[in-house]
Amino acid sequence: MQHDDIGFNSKAVHAGILSDSLGSAVTPIYQTSTFSFEDADHGARCFAGEEKGYIYTRIGNPTINELEHAVAKLEKGYGGIAVSSGMAAVNTVYLTFLGQGKHLVAHNALYGPSRAIVESLYVRFGVESTFVDATDPQQVADAIRPNTSLIYLETPANPTMGITDLEAVVAIAKKHNITVCVDNTFCSPYLQQPFDFGVDVVLHSMTKFINGHADIVAGMIIARDKAIYDRLRPVMVNMGCNMDPHQAWLTRRGLKTLGIRIDRAQENAIKVAKFLENHPKVEWILYPGLASHPQYELGKRQMKGPGAMISFGLHGGLDAGKRMMNNVKLALLAVSLGGIETLIQHPASMTHSKLSAEAKRIAGISDGLVRLSVGIEDVEDIIYDLNQALAAV
Numbered sequence: 001m002q003h004d005d006i007g008f009n010s011k012a013v014h015a016g017i018l019s020d021s022l023g024s025a026v027t028p029i030y031q032t033s034t035f036s037f038e039d040a041d042h043g044a045r046c047f048a049g050e051e052k053g054y055i056y057t058r059i060g061n062p063t064i065n066e067l068e069h070a071v072a073k074l075e076k077g078y079g080g081i082a083v084s085s086g087m088a089a090v091n092t093v094y095l096t097f098l099g100q101g102k103h104l105v106a107h108n109a110l111y112g113p114s115r116a117i118v119e120s121l122y123v124r125f126g127v128e129s130t131f132v133d134a135t136d137p138q139q140v141a142d143a144i145r146p147n148t149s150l151i152y153l154e155t156p157a158n159p160t161m162g163i164t165d166l167e168a169v170v171a172i173a174k175k176h177n178i179t180v181c182v183d184n185t186f187c188s189p190y191l192q193q194p195f196d197f198g199v200d201v202v203l204h205s206m207t208k209f210i211n212g213h214a215d216i217v218a219g220m221i222i223a224r225d226k227a228i229y230d231r232l233r234p235v236m237v238n239m240g241c242n243m244d245p246h247q248a249w250l251t252r253r254g255l256k257t258l259g260i261r262i263d264r265a266q267e268n269a270i271k272v273a274k275f276l277e278n279h280p281k282v283e284w285i286l287y288p289g290l291a292s293h294p295q296y297e298l299g300k301r302q303m304k305g306p307g308a309m310i311s312f313g314l315h316g317g318l319d320a321g322k323r324m325m326n327n328v329k330l331a332l333l334a335v336s337l338g339g340i341e342t343l344i345q346h347p348a349s350m351t352h353s354k355l356s357a358e359a360k361r362i363a364g365i366s367d368g369l370v371r372l373s374v375g376i377e378d379v380e381d382i383i384y385d386l387n388q389a390l391a392a393v
């Protein structure tokens with residue numbers, strides 16, 4: 001039963017599984033660097049692309065291709081390109097759509113390195129860039145120049161939780177023939193499918209929700225159509241940021257439970273958000289599932305659920321943030337997100353500590369900001385832990 005309109009969880013379990021001649025329930029790990037040809041003509045046909053055959057693992061491998069197929073199905077895209085990390089996905093997209101004299105428009109609150117490499121590395125190759133608050137689509141429209149070739153977004157953004165109206169930005173991009181890419185890591189395809197809004201490229205750090213077990217670093221790019229896929233694929237192959245078959249196999253295993261993991265984490269996050277909203281030591285909270293979120297209505301339209309990521313601010317700034325970090329017992333004090341375990345971090349003393357006060361202000365990072373990735377533990381235990389850590393603030 002592999003017809004196309006099976007549900008999300010059915011696809012997550014079954015899509016792309018390559019049973020072998022023994023009837024294995026799971027695609028084997030093809031832990032091989034190369035594949036032999038039957039004869040010279042077979043090799044020639046594979047290289048000419050006249051016959052689908054495996055040549056070399058950097059170019060393609062059955063275990064990796066299965067994962068690419070499954071994630072592309074879940075995102076409703078044409079094809080997936082698996083890569084070694086989320087940052088490999090970002091770089092593959094930048095290298096494909098940017099170049100000498102080209103201009104990038106991007107959201108100002110991005111995953112740190114996704115912005116830093118533009119300003120430190122791509123600038124050396126003549127790439128121009130403008131960072132705007134994309135939650136206001138007019139700012140995107142105003143930033144466009146004749147040489148703009150890529151609009152790059154994260155929604156909800158990290159760690160401000162700002163939501164960008166994808167339909168509005170795509171409408172602006174279409175007028176100027178500009179490619180739009182969305183980093184969909186925070187939502188995963190379970191909660192948001194950017195192709196529904198006309199986006200061209202979706203990427204993921206599969207290190208986060210898609211694998212979901214904090215044991216793999218991995219990335220994926222999904223193209224809307226064949227023309228875009230055919231531009232991206234050779235960049236990955238030639239840059240050599242391919243995935244490893246074992247990494248692909250573990251990620252495929254994690255993907256099978258994506259829906260039920262997010263359902264549980266989100267159910268917990270809604271309760272945790274309500275607890276935090278009413279706690280006297282909490283100054284503010286940003287969570288798309290609370291009516292107090294500035295883009296609450298847009299979030300409801302664009303996302304299938306509010307997700308498991310919460311940002312909140314403590315009264316008392318830097319010291320309060322550090323004290324809370326030093327007193328959690330169940331939650332892990334760690335960066336990353338989207339795993340089965342609750343993770344907590346304090347950007348002002350951790351991920352964003354090197355930014356100037358002005359850069360922190362622009363990125364929306366106040367000294368008391370805490371970022372929480374809610375896991376699948378028993379919610380009473382998560383709330384008990386946060387409550388006792390807040391008592392020490």
Ligand SMILES: *Cc1c(COP(=O)(O)O)cnc(C)c1O
Binds near residue numbers: 086111158186206208
């Ligand atoms: C973690 C993350 C990345 C980078 O992914 P890696 O797998 O760590 O290379 C990119 N974008 C977002 C939103 C992330 O959270």
